[in-house]
Amino acid sequence: MSDHRSNGSGNGPGNPGKADNANPENAKPEKGVSRRSFIKGAGVAVSAVTMLREGLLSPTAAAADAKVAGPGAIAMTLKINGQAHKITAEPRLTLLDALRNNLDITGAKKVCDRATCGACTVLMDGKAIYACTLLAIDAQGHDLQTIEGLSAEGALHPIEAAFVDHDAQQCGFCTPGFVMAAKSFLDAHPQPTREQVTKGFGGNFCRCGTYVGVREAVLDAAGRMRGGRA
Amino acid sequence: MADYKWPAAENRSLIGKRISRLDGPLKSSGRAKYSFDVNRPGMLYGKMILSPYAHAKVTKIDTTAAEKMPGVKAVTLIWEVGKEVQWAGQEIAAVAAETEDQARDAARAIKVEYEVLPHLVTDATPQQAGADHSKQLSEQKTGDPDPAFAQAAATIEGTYGSPVITHCCLESHGQVTEWQGDQLTVWASTQAVSNLAGEYAPAMEIPAGNVHIITPVMGGGFGSKFNSDVWGFACARLSKKSGRAVKMLLERDHELMVAGARPSIYAKVKVAAKADGTLVAWKSESWGTAGPGSAGNPTLPYVFRPENRSSRHTAISTNIGPARAWRAPNHPQMALITMSALEDLAAAVPMDPLDFFLKNIELTGTLAKVYKEELLKAAELMDWKKKWHPRGQMVAGPIQRGLGLSLHTWGGGGHQSNCNCTIHPDGSVEVSLGSQDLGTGARTVIGIVAAETLGLPLEAVKVNIGDNHYPASGASGGSTTVGGVSSSTRRAANNALNELLAKVAPSLGGDAEQLEAVGGVIRVKGDTSKFLPWKQACAKLASTPITAAGQTSKDLISSGVGGVQMAEVSVDMETGVVRVEKMVAAQDCGLVINLKTAESQVYGAFIMGITYALHEEKIMDQQTGRCLNADMEFYKLAGLGDIGELVVHMMTGPGYDDRGVIGLGEPPVISPGAVISNAVANAIGVRVPTLPITPSKVLAALESKGAKA
Numbered sequence: 001m002s003d004h005r006s007n008g009s010g011n012g013p014g015n016p017g018k019a020d021n022a023n024p025e026n027a028k029p030e031k032g033v034s035r036r037s038f039i040k041g042a043g044v045a046v047s048a049v050t051m052l053r054e055g056l057l058s059p060t061a062a063a064a065d066a067k068v069a070g071p072g073a074i075a076m077t078l079k080i081n082g083q084a085h086k087i088t089a090e091p092r093l094t095l096l097d098a099l100r101n102n103l104d105i106t107g108a109k110k111v112c113d114r115a116t117c118g119a120c121t122v123l124m125d126g127k128a129i130y131a132c133t134l135l136a137i138d139a140q141g142h143d144l145q146t147i148e149g150l151s152a153e154g155a156l157h158p159i160e161a162a163f164v165d166h167d168a169q170q171c172g173f174c175t176p177g178f179v180m181a182a183k184s185f186l187d188a189h190p191q192p193t194r195e196q197v198t199k200g201f202g203g204n205f206c207r208c209g210t211y212v213g214v215r216e217a218v219l220d221a222a223g224r225m226r227g228g229r230a
Numbered sequence: 231m232a233d234y235k236w237p238a239a240e241n242r243s244l245i246g247k248r249i250s251r252l253d254g255p256l257k258s259s260g261r262a263k264y265s266f267d268v269n270r271p272g273m274l275y276g277k278m279i280l281s282p283y284a285h286a287k288v289t290k291i292d293t294t295a296a297e298k299m300p301g302v303k304a305v306t307l308i309w310e311v312g313k314e315v316q317w318a319g320q321e322i323a324a325v326a327a328e329t330e331d332q333a334r335d336a337a338r339a340i341k342v343e344y345e346v347l348p349h350l351v352t353d354a355t356p357q358q359a360g361a362d363h364s365k366q367l368s369e370q371k372t373g374d375p376d377p378a379f380a381q382a383a384a385t386i387e388g389t390y391g392s393p394v395i396t397h398c399c400l401e402s403h404g405q406v407t408e409w410q411g412d413q414l415t416v417w418a419s420t421q422a423v424s425n426l427a428g429e430y431a432p433a434m435e436i437p438a439g440n441v442h443i444i445t446p447v448m449g450g451g452f453g454s455k456f457n458s459d460v461w462g463f464a465c466a467r468l469s470k471k472s473g474r475a476v477k478m479l480l481e482r483d484h485e486l487m488v489a490g491a492r493p494s495i496y497a498k499v500k501v502a503a504k505a506d507g508t509l510v511a512w513k514s515e516s517w518g519t520a521g522p523g524s525a526g527n528p529t530l531p532y533v534f535r536p537e538n539r540s541s542r543h544t545a546i547s548t549n550i551g552p553a554r555a556w557r558a559p560n561h562p563q564m565a566l567i568t569m570s571a572l573e574d575l576a577a578a579v580p581m582d583p584l585d586f587f588l589k590n591i592e593l594t595g596t597l598a599k600v601y602k603e604e605l606l607k608a609a610e611l612m613d614w615k616k617k618w619h620p621r622g623q624m625v626a627g628p629i630q631r632g633l634g635l636s637l638h639t640w641g642g643g644g645h646q647s648n649c650n651c652t653i654h655p656d657g658s659v660e661v662s663l664g665s666q667d668l669g670t671g672a673r674t675v676i677g678i679v680a681a682e683t684l685g686l687p688l689e690a691v692k693v694n695i696g697d698n699h700y701p702a703s704g705a706s707g708g709s710t711t712v713g714g715v716s717s718s719t720r721r722a723a724n725n726a727l728n729e730l731l732a733k734v735a736p737s738l739g740g741d742a743e744q745l746e747a748v749g750g751v752i753r754v755k756g757d758t759s760k761f762l763p764w765k766q767a768c769a770k771l772a773s774t775p776i777t778a779a780g781q782t783s784k785d786l787i788s789s790g791v792g793g794v795q796m797a798e799v800s801v802d803m804e805t806g807v808v809r810v811e812k813m814v815a816a817q818d819c820g821l822v823i824n825l826k827t828a829e830s831q832v833y834g835a836f837i838m839g840i841t842y843a844l845h846e847e848k849i850m851d852q853q854t855g856r857c858l859n860a861d862m863e864f865y866k867l868a869g870l871g872d873i874g875e876l877v878v879h880m881m882t883g884p885g886y887d888d889r890g891v892i893g894l895g896e897p898p899v900i901s902p903g904a905v906i907s908n909a910v911a912n913a914i915g916v917r918v919p920t921l922p923i924t925p926s927k928v929l930a931a932l933e934s935k936g937a938k939a
Contacts (some may be wrong), residue, residue, distance in 0.1 A: 092331055101275070101330060106267035107260025109449075112482050112862035119400060147260030156255055164254035167830045171669030172257030173400040173449030179258055198779045201870040205862065207400050207450050208669050209837030211870040213830065 014194075069137065076137055080105065081149030087136070095139045096120045096131035097144060107147035107176045111205075118204030120144045121177040121184075128184035147176040150183065158224035159183060159217070166220060168213030174206040183216050192222055231731060231743050234724040236786060236821060237682065239887065244682045246882065248826035251674045252693060253667070262447045265419040265521070266660065267481050268406040274303055276468050276478030277333035278461065279340045280487070281309075281320040284349035284855025285551035288313055292341040296325055299339055304471035305748050308464050314347065316522040317551040318856045319487030321460050326468040326476045337866040349549040351850035353393060354493050356544045364517075366544045367527045373538035375500075378511035382502030384578045390570045391920040392563055392903060393520065394550055397490030397603035398865060401449020404479030407469040410468050413486060414466060414619030415442045418458070419479070421451040424664035426697050429458040434466055443698040444728075445666050449513055453555035456705055483860040488672045491848060492556030493526030494518040495563035496920070499571040501531075507581045507589040509572070509712070512539040516567065519546040520553035532564035533601075533637045534572070534593045536623060550850050551857070555707060557838070558640060558896035562903055566921065569636040571906035574917060577621040583612055583635055583908070594637065597792040601637055604794035604816035604881060608635070611814045611877050612796045622915025628804045634908025635796045638900035642819065642893030643789030644713025644782045645704025651680060651722035652777045653730055659684060659721065662694040665703035665715050666840035670895055671827030674709050676719050678823055683723035683746035686764060709893025713787035716823055718754075721780025729776045734767045788889040793817040793897045795836075796878040797905035801913045803932065807923030808910055810840050810874040813902070818881040820892035832878040832898040839902020841868040844922050927929035 062174075070091035078085050078098060087102045099105040099122070108131050111119035115133040122131045123145040151157040156164070159182045169175040178201070185200050186192070192200070197218045206214070281288075289312075293305045308321040309589065313321075323340050327333035356364040379385055381534040414434060420426055420443070427441035434441075448455070456679040465847050480489055503509050512531045520526045524545035531539060576586035588605060591598050609615065618633050625631075631860040649663040661680045667673040673693050680691045694700055704714050727747055734752055735742040738760050746755050753761035798812040805885035815832050822828045845866040849858045859865045910928070911917045916935035917925050 011444040035599050036238050090329070090331060093329075097330060100267070101269070104269045106269070109264075109266065109400070111402075114482075114861065114863070116862040117400070117867075151259055153261075156259060160255070160258040163258035167251065167254070167826050169251075169254060169669075170671075170830060170834055171400065172253070172262055172447060173264065173769065175257050176260035179260070198871050205400075205867045205869060207398055207452075207838070207867060209834030209841075210830070211837055211868075211873050212833045212876055214870060 064068040078136060078139055080144045080186065081146060089136065091135065091137050093136045094132055095134045095136045098105060098136035099131060105146055105148055109173055109176060111173070116175070118181055119174050119177040121180040121204065123180060123184055126184070126187060128181050149182055150179065157191055158189055159186070159221040162217040162221035162224060166213040168210050168217040170208035174204060178204050178206070178214055182221060185218065186222055186225060190222060190226060192219065194219065232727050233685070233744060234721055234783070235888065242682065244678045244688060246822050246825055249674060249678060249688065249824050251671050251827055252677055253673055255623035257447070264401055264447055264449050265417045265849060266401050266449065268477065270406060270408055270475035273406070273475040273477055274328060274468070274472055275330040276324050276326045276335045276465050276476045277330070277337040278308065278321045278464070278484070278916065279337045279342060281315040281318055281322055281344070282856065283315065283344055283346050284318045284351055285347040285791070286344035287317050287347060288315065288342060289345050290341070290343035291323060293323060295341065296336040296339040299327070299332065299336040301328035302336045302455065303327060303474060304468045305470065306464050306467045308460050310380050317488065317549050319484060319551060321464070324464040324478065326472050326474070326729060337814040340669040345486045347726065349855040351548055351550050351855050352852055353496070353519060354546055355496070356528065356546065359546045364544050365524050366542065366549065367524060369542045369606040370529070371540040375511040375513045375540050378538040379500065379502050382510050383505035384575060385500065385502040386571065386574045386578045387498070387500045388571055388574050388917060389496065389919055391496035391923065392494060393847045394494045394918045395492045395556070395842050396486050396848050396865065397452045397454040397554065397556060398486060398867065399450035399452065399454060399490070402480040402482065402485040403455060403459060403461065403489045405465055406475060406477045407466045408475035409469050411437050413442070414442050415444065416466070417444050418462065419455060420445055420449045421455045421666060421668060421707060422457070423666045423696055424702040425457050425705055427698050430462070430466065433458070433463045438891035445696040448666060451652060451706070452557045453559065453667050453707060456707060458935055463783065482862065486860040486865055487857050488551050490556065491521065491551055492558060493520035493553050493563070495526070495528060495567060496532065497567045499567060501571050501575050503575055503579055505579070507576070507579050507586045509590045509593060509777045510538060511618040512536050514541045516541065516568070517544040517546055518563070519548045519550060520547065521551050522547050523553065524562060525553045528560045528567070530564060530565045530567060533639055534568065534590060535595060536593055549855055550848065561638060561640065561896065561900040562842070565636055565638050565900045565904045566907060567724050569901070570907050573634060573908040573911065574830050575793060580620060581872035582618055584609055584618070587635065587637065597639060597790065600792040600818050600881070601794060604818065607879055608794045608796050608814045608816040611879060612798065612812065614796065615800065618630055621912050624915070629800050630803060630913040631798060631800050632909045632911070632913025633796060633798050634905045634912055635794065636791050636901035636904035636908065638897055640709060640791055640897040641789040642709035642713065642791055642896065643715055644891070645710035646789040647714035647782045648701035649703065649704040649715065649718035649722040649780045650701050650777055651719070651726040651780065652775050653726050653768060654775045655768055655769070655771040655773060657768040658692065659690060660692045660694055661684065661719055663703040663715060663718060664695070664698050664700045665711055666696045666706055668706050670711065670831060671824055672706070672715055674827060675712055675823045676715050679716050680723045683720055684727055684869050685749055685751070687750070707893040709897070712823065712893050713891050714782045717783040717786040718780045720786055721783050722778055723780070725778035725780055726776050729778055730767065733915065734762055734768045737762060737770065787891045788820050789892055791818045791820070791892050791897050795901040795905045797902070797909040799906060799909040799913055801910055801928060803914065808844060808923050808928060810872070810906060812875040812877065812886055813905065814877045814879070815898055816879045816881060817894070817898055818886055819894040819897070820889040821887045822880055822882055823831040823891060828880055828894055829878045831894050835875055835898035836876050837868055837873055838899050839875060842921060843903045843906040844868065844924070867938050
């Protein structure tokens with residue numbers, strides 16, 4: 001799997017190591033249905049309809065076979081920053097809304113709400129993803145890391161410190177997304193070139209215009225992390 | 231006694247240095263709590279139903295079904311039956327429910343019926359729009375352009391323009407509201423913390439003193455967040471009805487449809503010069519739309535005032551949505567029209583535009599000396615003389631390079647600000663004022679000024695802002711914040727210090743006049759043996775803290791800045807793609823308080839400018855009257871890969887510092903559209919008449935040039 005996936009928006013050149021939300025290998029739902037299993041389930045349902053029509057299956061058995069979660073609230077467990085969180089919510093809840101609304105973990109921001117701007121970037125199994133376009137039920141069984149898990153209260157991760165030193169933030173609303181994208185990017189590219197940094201952050205947008213600081217901060221953070229100051 | 235005048239350069243320990251912003255660690259670690267992040271106990275989520283029609287009369291609003299939907303706790307009407315909506319996205323009603331999804335479902339279940347009326351959403355000329363949609367806003371004439379044109383050596387005529395663009399704040403507009411009895415708390419994403427209580431109070435029929443506005447940080451405003459707005463009042467009513475806190479921040483499409491737009495401008499220009507390049511006459515006819523109102527009234531030409539000039543501007547009323555102040559209202563449009571026409575004229579003379587602008591520099595008036603210094607500095611940083619080539623002079627291959635330049639100006643005098651400075655007996659210091667930090671670094675400026683005044687390190691000062699319980703201090707608009715808050719803070723801290731000096735004088739020889747606060751001590755001027763460390767000095771206060779007030783002080787601030795920008799672009803003649811290779815700014819803003827965040831303002835303005843020059847346009851559908859790109863896939867912002875090399879030079883030192891503090895938010899965002907348009911014209915030999923300069927417009931311009939040849 002490439003570390004520089006297109007985000008499909010046509011807006012930027014690529015994205016720093018975004019995990020594939022719909023990757024069947026990553027989808028291990030404990031409850032409910034993933035997109036893949038939904039499609040498989042739909043196949044089952046179609047054949048079940050055929051079987052029903054032909055009198056080969058009872059209606060109850062067909063419904064049980066489809067295993068569709070919801071539409072009412074269901075219990076889910078999300079592993080965030082090493083800690084298990086239980087919530088009860090409708091299966092249509094996005095990971096971003098689960099974090100922000102159900103768990104009061106608000107570092108990831110809601111801006112475009114459709115996988116374009118990167119303000120909601122969190123890590124899933126170490127890869128950057130857009131939390132606004134992943135269902136919470138599909139995030140179950142994965143290791144999620146939000147910006148709250150990057151540094152302890154009162155301390156700064158080297159990336160965060162570099163963002164401060166290079167003034168890579170103004171209003172700061174896009175900043176947590178950039179910091180998490182930088183974490184994923186630097187894990188994949190510990191010694192990035194300026195060119196790689198320029199290309200690697202096409203999946204995050206800023207309105208105040210902090211890119212000059214972001215570019216310097218990422219390059220500086222790479223050095224700080226290599227220097228064992230992480 | 232301490233003097234409140236700004237310290238001389240050699241005595242500044244913090245002012246003018248590069249200092250990291252105070253809230254940087256909170257922001258970069260995701261711990262800063264924006265209005266959008268406030269979660270109150272039992273909080274509900276509000277959503278609105280919007281008009282799908284650009285012009286229609288509402289004939290029926292039925293909320294019965296919505297009220298019975300799962301999780302719904304309150305419904306409120308925003309619009310009335312019988313009233314005409316003037317743009318698609320007009321708010322009709324709002325609901326509050328337990329979850330966002332439930333609220334969205336319920337808003338959709340509100341049944342609204344409309345009598346659809348004809349709309350106008352195109353960027354029409356006054357002739358196309360017709361008399362009903364056109365209103366002449368201004369007509370000016372100085373001298374007589376027509377005879378001057380007849381005698382001129384070079385005359386050009388051109389049409390230039392820029393479409394409606396939006397603000398696209400990343401934190402959308404909105405708030406969280408909560409009632410306790412008749413006390414209302416609003417966590418608002420606003421540029422005007424001290425002003426909002428005065429708007430909520432009459433709307434909610436409570437005294438203004440019962441309204442608490444809280445905005446410790448906010449996610450971008452750019453001129454679009456001065457008011458409570460209909461969603462603010464609707465949110466407060468939903469809270470009141472449900473007895474619960476309600477969060478209602480706009481959805482992205484709503485944000486882009488109605489929560490901010492910059493008026494368009496188009497202009498037909500005729501401008502002429504003598505053979506030596508002296509500008510002699512200007513004539514322009516301009517128009518543009520600001521939605522249904524008539525905001526946006528440019529004064530043309532911009533910066534330069536030739537002897538003979540006339541201009542007329544007409545506002546076109548349309549149903550594209552309401553305009554709001556957009557960073558430097560009118561100026562980016564005026565700069566685009568004027569500087570494009572002037573560079574076209576320079577090319578016709580023919581003359582290097584740098585020489586042309588220098589030749590006419592006295593026509594800029596009082597800022598002529600500043601502009602001249604900035605032009606020379608920017609030219610040096612761009613290596614202009616080496617890189618510039620006459621317009622249309624091509625190199626082999628598809629990639630052509632070009633240079634462009636522009637001048638701009640802005641006021642930026644300080645707003646009315648009140649500040650309190652408290653010195654506690656334990657030595658801790660607080661400065662408090664109601665203004666907000668939009669991300670410009672206002673909080674840090676306040677801390678720097680207080681610390682410098684008290685001779686303390688920055689971390690010794692606690693800065694309290696963004697709350698209307700602190701002393702009333704102005705809205706952040708028009709680059710007025712830094713002048714207001716720096717001067718009120720300087721006066722407050724200085725007044726507090728003088729009270730402290732009076733208290734400690736008996737321990738240091740008895741004469742407060744001879745005392746000063748420097749390097750963490752109170753000492754006798756000129757006698758380093760007589761001093762008290764800050765903490766011991768403050769202990770003399772026994773148990774009562776000092777609180778002293780300060781207000782905006784006109785003798786610490788000024789207004790009226792000049793700036794010069796230059797751009798170098800490359801254009802692919804085969805694909806039409808424009809790349810910004812380098813931009814240079816030479817910018818004056820009087821005394822710089824924090825060089826680091828000042829430079830960030832200019833870098834940010836460059837990037838916002840690259841975005842509007844190359845990408846931004848609010849695209850309306852003529853058939854349905856709706857905005858076609860109310861999302862961030864198709865309302866495009868520049869990314870990190872689009873910015874090229876950016877060089878910022880702040881004009882500081884003698885002649886600049888002594889003017890006092892002047893605002894910086896607006897000026898650097900004025901010229902980027904003009905410099906990029908000019909650089910493209912220089913590169914490809916033909917003007918792309920309107921922004922954004924998209925590949926298809928570049929190719930169309932090249933085709934028209936080919937057709938003429």
